[in-house]
Amino acid sequence: MKALITGGAGFIGSHLAERLLAKGVEVYIIDDLSTGRLDNIEHIRSHPHFHLAVEDVRNETVMDRLVSECDVIYHLAAAVGVELIVKSPVETIERNILGTDVVLRLANRYLRKVLITSTSEIYGKSEAVPFKEDDDRVLGPTTKSRWSYSSSKAIDEFLALAYFKERKLETIIMRLFNTVGPRQTGRYGMVIPRFIQQALKGDPLTVYGDGQQVRCFTYVLDVVEAAINLMSTPLAVGQVYNVGNDRGITIESLAQKIIEKTGSSSTIEYVPYAKAYEEGFEDMRVRVPDLSKVKAAIDYQPRFHLDDILEFVIDHFKNPLD
Numbered sequence: 001m002k003a004l005i006t007g008g009a010g011f012i013g014s015h016l017a018e019r020l021l022a023k024g025v026e027v028y029i030i031d032d033l034s035t036g037r038l039d040n041i042e043h044i045r046s047h048p049h050f051h052l053a054v055e056d057v058r059n060e061t062v063m064d065r066l067v068s069e070c071d072v073i074y075h076l077a078a079a080v081g082v083e084l085i086v087k088s089p090v091e092t093i094e095r096n097i098l099g100t101d102v103v104l105r106l107a108n109r110y111l112r113k114v115l116i117t118s119t120s121e122i123y124g125k126s127e128a129v130p131f132k133e134d135d136d137r138v139l140g141p142t143t144k145s146r147w148s149y150s151s152s153k154a155i156d157e158f159l160a161l162a163y164f165k166e167r168k169l170e171t172i173i174m175r176l177f178n179t180v181g182p183r184q185t186g187r188y189g190m191v192i193p194r195f196i197q198q199a200l201k202g203d204p205l206t207v208y209g210d211g212q213q214v215r216c217f218t219y220v221l222d223v224v225e226a227a228i229n230l231m232s233t234p235l236a237v238g239q240v241y242n243v244g245n246d247r248g249i250t251i252e253s254l255a256q257k258i259i260e261k262t263g264s265s266s267t268i269e270y271v272p273y274a275k276a277y278e279e280g281f282e283d284m285r286v287r288v289p290d291l292s293k294v295k296a297a298i299d300y301q302p303r304f305h306l307d308d309i310l311e312f313v314i315d316h317f318k319n320p321l322d
């Protein structure tokens with residue numbers, strides 16, 4: 001079995017590559033290192049079944065060769081992080097839509113099964129929690145760049161479902177909720193690595209808004225296992241699945257927990273959204289997945305709880321070479 005991972009040098013992609021190699025799969029990755037990093041894959045680069053192409057997925061010549069050589073495709077390459085999306089909306093829209101277009105067209109050319117990674121941003125600011133896959137989406141106006149991410153990913157989903165419906169291409173969509181673990185950096189705004197780095201330095205933890213927004217955090221290895229299991233489940237084809245953890249925490253409580261766990265003397269600083277992102281920024285108040293569909297499909301059960309996750313990530317920042 002040969003698997004292609006787009007975005008394979010990224011935080012989630014590198015964990016997926018490692019897990020597939022351990023299962024005896026030959027792994028090809030393509031990553032332009034825009035947000036992915038060679039450090040993430042340093043430990044697997046000399047593996048005889050590992051192959052790397054440093055290239056953008058929009059390079060069709062390179063992608064044609066890779067797709068033709070592999071049996072399945074995990075498409076993870078995308079713009080990451082709300083902060084990056086607000087700062088670089090053109091790049092976000094183009095990267096997400098054009099990249100997925102290339103992946104699906106070539107998968108269709110060689111009849112390769114594809115798993116498309118989507119996002120809980122799809123639900124927008126819907127308040128109908130927990131979110132079910134078929135729920136309506138509630139989005140803000142096009143003048144607010146945050147919503148470009150949700151919309152670009154929705155186009156990816158529409159396209160993947162259309163290829164399945166019209167061309168019988170085997171596509172699966174996995175909607176990820178906040179995923180965390182070692183190798184995720186705070187550089188693109190993600191809250192847990194940011195808070196842990198701030199706590200370890202003794203800097204104030206920057207809680208945006210009133211800190212009462214709720215998120216559920218999933219450990220990266222739970223996500224990777226779900227991706228591999230969905231790929232090998234025939235009934236998953238043509239379907240959309242939430243993958244995450246359904247236990248929520250407010251961002252303020254998260255900050256307090258991190259201060260406690262790191263034994264830090266840091267305080268909490270409340271930062272208005274307009275200052276953290278941009279004027280008029282809209283956040284999701286509560287984001288919780290309904291996991292019944294993925295549980296029924298692959299017997300999914302997140303194995304790691306927030307306390308374990310925080311310990312792993314704190315340890316990773318204290319001992320980055322482990």
Ligand code: UDP
Nearest residue numbers: 082189190191192194206207208213251283
């Ligand atoms: N957040 C925060 N302080 C930070 C970074 C993020 O309070 O330094 C908040 C952010 O506004 C959001 C939540 O933490 O409500 C999760 O943010 P992240 O960027 O990790 O993921 P999102 O849920 O926005 O996709």
